[in-house]
Amino acid sequence: MNKKVMIQVSGLSQEFETDGETIRPLQQANFSILENTFNIIYGPSGSGKSTMLNILSGLQAPTAGTVMFEGQNIYKMSRDALAHFRAHRLGVVYQTSYWVHSLNVLENVAMPLYFLGYSRRKAAKLAMLALQRVGMERYAKKSPIFLSGGEQQRIGLARALATSPLYVIADEPTGNLDTENGDKVMNLLLNCQTEFRCTIILVTHNMEYVPLADHLIHIQDGLTEELQQATALQATEEIIRDLRQRVAALARMKAKDATRP
Amino acid sequence: MQPDLKTTAHQRYTKIPSAVLLHVAWRNLINKKLRAFLTIMGIIIGIGSIFFLLSFGLGLRDLVTREVIGNQSIQSIEIESGNSKIIKLDQAGVNKVKGLAHVKRSSLTYTFPGSLKIKGSETDTIVYGIDPDYQGLTSLRLLEGRLLNDGDVKQAFMNQGALNSVGITDPKKAIGQEIQLAIPLQNVETSKKQIVDTYKVVGVIDSTSGSEIFIPRFNFEAAGVLNYSQMKVLADSGADVGTLRKQIESLGYQTSSPVDTIDQINQIFRFFNIILAGFGIIGMIVAVLGMFNTLTVALLERTKEIGLMVALGARNRDMRRLFILEAMLLSLIGAAFGVLLAFLGGLLINVLMNSLAHNRGVTEHFMLFATPFWLILAMFGFMMVVGLVVVYFPARRAGKINPIEALRRE
Numbered sequence: 001m002n003k004k005v006m007i008q009v010s011g012l013s014q015e016f017e018t019d020g021e022t023i024r025p026l027q028q029a030n031f032s033i034l035e036n037t038f039n040i041i042y043g044p045s046g047s048g049k050s051t052m053l054n055i056l057s058g059l060q061a062p063t064a065g066t067v068m069f070e071g072q073n074i075y076k077m078s079r080d081a082l083a084h085f086r087a088h089r090l091g092v093v094y095q096t097s098y099w100v101h102s103l104n105v106l107e108n109v110a111m112p113l114y115f116l117g118y119s120r121r122k123a124a125k126l127a128m129l130a131l132q133r134v135g136m137e138r139y140a141k142k143s144p145i146f147l148s149g150g151e152q153q154r155i156g157l158a159r160a161l162a163t164s165p166l167y168v169i170a171d172e173p174t175g176n177l178d179t180e181n182g183d184k185v186m187n188l189l190l191n192c193q194t195e196f197r198c199t200i201i202l203v204t205h206n207m208e209y210v211p212l213a214d215h216l217i218h219i220q221d222g223l224t225e226e227l228q229q230a231t232a233l234q235a236t237e238e239i240i241r242d243l244r245q246r247v248a249a250l251a252r253m254k255a256k257d258a259t260r261p
Numbered sequence: 262m263q264p265d266l267k268t269t270a271h272q273r274y275t276k277i278p279s280a281v282l283l284h285v286a287w288r289n290l291i292n293k294k295l296r297a298f299l300t301i302m303g304i305i306i307g308i309g310s311i312f313f314l315l316s317f318g319l320g321l322r323d324l325v326t327r328e329v330i331g332n333q334s335i336q337s338i339e340i341e342s343g344n345s346k347i348i349k350l351d352q353a354g355v356n357k358v359k360g361l362a363h364v365k366r367s368s369l370t371y372t373f374p375g376s377l378k379i380k381g382s383e384t385d386t387i388v389y390g391i392d393p394d395y396q397g398l399t400s401l402r403l404l405e406g407r408l409l410n411d412g413d414v415k416q417a418f419m420n421q422g423a424l425n426s427v428g429i430t431d432p433k434k435a436i437g438q439e440i441q442l443a444i445p446l447q448n449v450e451t452s453k454k455q456i457v458d459t460y461k462v463v464g465v466i467d468s469t470s471g472s473e474i475f476i477p478r479f480n481f482e483a484a485g486v487l488n489y490s491q492m493k494v495l496a497d498s499g500a501d502v503g504t505l506r507k508q509i510e511s512l513g514y515q516t517s518s519p520v521d522t523i524d525q526i527n528q529i530f531r532f533f534n535i536i537l538a539g540f541g542i543i544g545m546i547v548a549v550l551g552m553f554n555t556l557t558v559a560l561l562e563r564t565k566e567i568g569l570m571v572a573l574g575a576r577n578r579d580m581r582r583l584f585i586l587e588a589m590l591l592s593l594i595g596a597a598f599g600v601l602l603a604f605l606g607g608l609l610i611n612v613l614m615n616s617l618a619h620n621r622g623v624t625e626h627f628m629l630f631a632t633p634f635w636l637i638l639a640m641f642g643f644m645m646v647v648g649l650v651v652v653y654f655p656a657r658r659a660g661k662i663n664p665i666e667a668l669r670r671e
């Protein structure tokens with residue numbers, strides 16, 4: 001089955017000027033993201049993964065290149081149209097949860113719906129559905145800032161899903177969570193793909209989730225590399241082998257330290 | 262349960278409904294209760310003091326105007342011959358004035374100093390020779406008895422001031438009394454040297470400004486006095502007063518009108534009110550600084566929140582709207598309570614002043630504070646404008662927040 005190309009990234013470069021020094025985290029990146037796929041972006045810290053997500057979510061105009069969503073260059077849109085595109089098409093989950101402090105959980109989840117012009121009542125209804133999806137409806141009237149990290153992350157996911165977006169973009173959503181809570185969030189993301197036919201773009205450090213991906217994007221030293229699922233699995237094995245070697249090396253180091261007087 | 266993605270296309274670019282934005286603004290205010298309370302207190306003090314002082318200024322102006330003008334109509338014009346020896350206010354002149362356009366009614370008056378004798382007491386007095394039209398054009402407050410009627414000749418009414426000067430405090434005791442008037446006719450081209458006659462008191466009016474007595478003007482005409490002291494004319498409308506006065510003055514007469522006095526009073530009070538408002542502005546400065554501080558702190562505190570909202574799809578201009586709404590909420594609440602408290606304060610002082618005056622024998626109830634509707638509206642409008650000016654920079658900055666930088670910062 002040939003899947004439709006939803007996002008096409010071509011010739012994408014990003015430069016930053018800091019203290020007279022030019023950083024080029026992304027150089028001539030080319031890749032495409034297909035409909036209803038699970039995409040994982042990985043790479044070392046500081047390689048430009050978050051920068052890529054910011055560009056994909058319409059918040060950071062790239063230095064060069066184009067980002068086409070369903071054939072439309074989002075950086076050619078008017079500011080208002082781009083804002084509407086974000087509210088309508090994208091659901092974004094962050095590593096740390098950000099909230100509007102004066103609003104309760106339900107209202108925070110309803111936020112993107114407000115930006116689409118929903119009244120408070122209608123938005124509350126849809127936000128409640130989203131909270132039910134992540135199993136957090138009991139917390140609707142609470143303030144989000146006093147909840148645990150895992151709870152906050154699930155509510156953040158509910159906020160991303162409230163508008164039934166076509167794309168879910170997540171930047172290390174499990175980064176601050178233990179494995180149990182991390183798995184819960186990953187489960188919900190997988191559920192978005194299978195049940196609600198979302199296209200998922202995920203940045204993660206947790207290599208154990210790599211086998212979940214249909215498509216891997218590797219960013220390192222400014223170079224972006226695409227790997228399909230078959231190669232992805234192969235890559236995973238490589239990564240796991242790397243990991244074993246690293247752990248073994250660490251263990252040897254420790255043993256050596258212990259024998260030292 | 263979940264609607265299909267393809268069919269839930271929110272096609273139009275819609276802005277955040279104002280009701281929703283207002284709700285968020287309200288939540289932001291009550292989230293920082295103490296800060297909001299202090300800011301609103303500042304506005305209450307600022308708006309309250311301006312409103313209080315201006316309503317005092319306006320009240321005082323109205324009080325003075327009422328006291329000076331009495332119930333004279335602003336359509337009335339008073340005409341005198343002035344010091345001119347050539348142009349007299351005689352029957353021919355009177356007829357010319359009466360013939361002018363927009364003259365609705367007129368009355369003629371003689372005014373002479375004289376002396377009054379009642380029950381053996383004697384006092385100096387001003388004697389007015391009037392006609393029933395005069396009574397229609399001048400507001401006279403009867404205390405007892407009646408005014409003059411058409412057929413009256415040897416009847417008179419007097420003011421309480423005249424009674425006081427002969428030691429009679431109860432106006433009832435004066436009704437039916439016989440009084441002797443002696444009116445010297447100096448500087449008047451007539452055969453008679455003076456009018457000396459007896460009149461019967463039919464009424465007493467409520468005025469204590471000097472001693473005044475009113476008799477039918479026929480008595481002066483019968484004595485051969487040809488020139489009237491004063492003519493009073495009522496114009497068809499207040500708008501006709503100006504042109505009518507010019508026409509009368511071109512006949513050589515001097516005119517005056519309550520409008521002159523009102524103008525003078527207004528001019529004095531305009532200056533007075535500016536000074537009062539100036540004092541109020543000092544309070545306003547406190548309010549403005551407090552509000553600016555609150556909004557700036559809110560902006561810094563919520564930079565991340567605003568960045569988040571923009572990242573989630575809010576338009577930058579919605580964030581600007583949010584800040585403007587918050588400022589408007591502060592302004593509205595502050596102005597409402599400021600006006601209310603200043604009004605209640607004025608009311609309280611008014612009651613106290615009235616009872617104080619009452620204890621000292623003032624019978625009339627007076628209003629020391631005026632709270633016209635336009636002043637209330639003006640205070641709200643003024644505070645809104647001040648709020649908009651104060652929020653200008655914070656709102657502009659809120660509208661320019663870059664979501665990536667905002668979310669990055671710790």
Ligand SMILES: Nc1ncnc2c1ncn2[C@@H]1O[C@H](COP(=O)(O)OP(=O)(O)OP(=O)(O)O)[C@@H](O)[C@H]1O
Pocket residue numbers: 016017018023025043044045046047048049050051052
């Ligand atoms: N706005 C910016 N201005 C200047 N430099 C920036 C900016 N944003 C990112 N960078 C730089 O670009 C590089 C890539 O940053 P980015 O946050 O995308 O990395 P990352 O892959 O997400 O890393 P991590 O895994 O640690 O989150 C970094 O060197 C960072 O310092």
Ligand SMILES: [Mg+2]
Pocket residue numbers: 049050051171
């Ligand atoms: Mg990152």
